[in-house]
Amino acid sequence: MxxxxxxxxxxxxxxxxxxxxxxxxxxxxxxxxxxxxxxxxxxxxxxxxxxxxxxxxxxxxxxxxxxxxxxxxxxxxxxxxxxxxxxxxxxxxxxxxxxxxxxxxxxxxxxxxxxxxxxxxxxxxxxxxxxxxxxxxxxxxxxxxxxxxxxxxxxxxxxxxxxxxxxxxxxxxxxxxxxxxxxxxxVLNSLQTFRCMYNFDLRFPICLESSSNVRTLANILRYGISMHAKELKGARAMIDGNLVVEDEPSTSDGLHEVELLLPFMKDTFAEACSQKEIVGVIIFSGSVCSFAYLNSKEPISQALADIKGDIITSLQSRLDIICDETFEDMGPTVDGGSDASDEIATGKSVPQLALHLLREQCSLSFPRRVFVPWLMGTFICDYLQASETLEVLKDHIVELMSMEAPTDATTILEPEIEAPTVATKSFWDVANLCPAASSSDNPPLKKGDIDATRKESERKSIKSVDFSIVTAAFFLILSILVGMALLVFRAS
The missing domain is CATH 3.40.140.10 (Cytidine Deaminase, domain 2)
Known part of the structure; x- marks a missing residue:
């Protein structure tokens, strides 16, 4: 309270x-x-x-x-x-x-x-x-x-x-x-600044429609980010090169560098689907620059919680921005058929793709996070698409934050050199079980293809068993005939 x-x-x-x-x-x-x-x-x-x-x-x-x-x-x-x-x-x-x-x-x-x-x-x-x-x-x-x-x-x-x-x-x-x-x-003079450059490489499975309600790229990413947030909560941290072992207040001023040490954990999201139900994988990778501001009387654990929360919030915000722009420009719904190629090329409607129906690999760049000076050494942030310039950023902060646009562009921080990206691949290509799957001439396997392959394998197995039985029976009969011939020869 x-x-x-x-x-x-x-x-x-x-x-x-x-x-x-x-x-x-x-x-x-x-x-x-x-x-x-x-x-x-x-x-x-x-x-x-x-x-x-x-x-x-x-x-x-x-x-x-x-x-x-x-x-x-x-x-x-x-x-x-x-x-x-x-x-x-x-x-x-x-x-x-x-x-x-x-x-x-x-x-x-x-x-x-x-x-x-x-x-x-x-x-x-x-x-x-x-x-x-x-x-x-x-x-x-x-x-x-x-x-x-x-x-x-x-x-x-x-x-x-x-x-x-x-x-x-x-x-x-x-x-x-x-x-x-x-x-x-x-209040602002007593704030301490913590910064973290968090590198991530997340992989979320694309499951068949019959085995999962998560269908579109946006839904899979949103669920995957929320699952990663739970894993990130358990991460240990190093501040200025020292492992944080006690919940004690921070007394030193200046900028503190934070490094998160993510524990080795089972991918609970992937375990929700069996291997037969996975038809593809979403690869979500990149770097997130995060800042947090801590009151001098608050414990270090609060700064770490704020850093972790800021990382997840940043990923969710970028996804929301892409989805907002998609709904504004969205035409007919893409179903992964032949008309999907144009949408993939332009990036429009990609978050709404039904990936379990998609026959082509696709990729999507997230907005970059940039930082603008705000009050007494603190920063606020905004997100820029690849086609946007800093002028868009200035207009945005003037309208939303009711502040003057920075006149010196060098004061704007752009630590994220490359924007985080999302790419979809077939499961067999990622697992390297089918080398030909990496070729653009070979689309990812669909459910019907998997079923047909399994039936063909079973048919070949049955034929192999039948041939073995016939061969064994032939040699058994031949052995009996040879034995009878020898007995008759000796008796004569």
């Missing part, structure tokens, strides 16, 4: 000045920070306003509540006192989903903020709780997601900051809001 929240004073004061100068009656946005379970505290790094939607409309606005004139006159309330918030929850949630892709380990979308007067805030608690819930669903904190988010209210009449802890449940109500202590201080 988060009992106290500390906000970065420099950034929050800048946000307050920006809001007061805008003279907007209301504004909603995202709270970027970290919730620490070990410290029972929350940390706020920055506030990011939600941009206007595609129609140019603001994400939130004030509307006048319709009330009976007699009640209105008896209470003597002003127009401002009777107004309430209208928020585009779906748009705010989409903003949270895209911003969460840009945050590194130890940085999350931990809630929302609202800039509005006190009376309108009190009239809109249920609306705000629903917005918080939408953000929590769009940008989960972890696999075992926290049920807590922050709701920061910046009131301009009178001017003050308040913070509430919102317990996210299926039936969220205004009673889900609980006050918590809030103060401003130095």
């Amino acid at each position: 988060v009992k106290a929240v500390v906000g970065e004073e420099t950034q929050l004061k800048l946000a307050e000045d920006r809001l007061s100068q805008s003279r907007l009656p209301a504004q909603v946005g995202l709270v970027i920070g970290k919730l620490s379970s070990s410290l029972d505290r929350g940390f706020v790094f920055d506030l990011v306003p939600t941009p206007p939607n595609d129609a140019g409309e603001a994400a939130c606005s004030l509307v006048e509540n319709v009330r009976d004139d007699k009640k209105k006159a008896s209470k003597g309330k002003s127009q401002a006192d009777s107004s309430s918030l209208v928020i585009d929850n779906d748009w705010v949630a989409e903003h949270a989903r895209q911003v969460s892709r840009m945050l590194l380990g130890g940085m999350k979308v931990v809630g929302i903020y609202i800039w509005v007067n006190d009376s309108s805030f009190k009239n809109s608690t249920i609306v705000l709780c629903q917005t918080v819930k939408g953000v929590a669903e769009a940008a989960p904190l972890s696999e075992t997601d926290w049920d807590e988010r922050l709701l920061i209210h910046i009131c301009y009449s009178p001017r003050r900051w308040t913070c509430r802890n919102c317990i996210v449940t299926s039936n969220i109500t205004s009673s889900s809001l609980r006050p918590c202590d809030f103060k401003m201080g130095r």
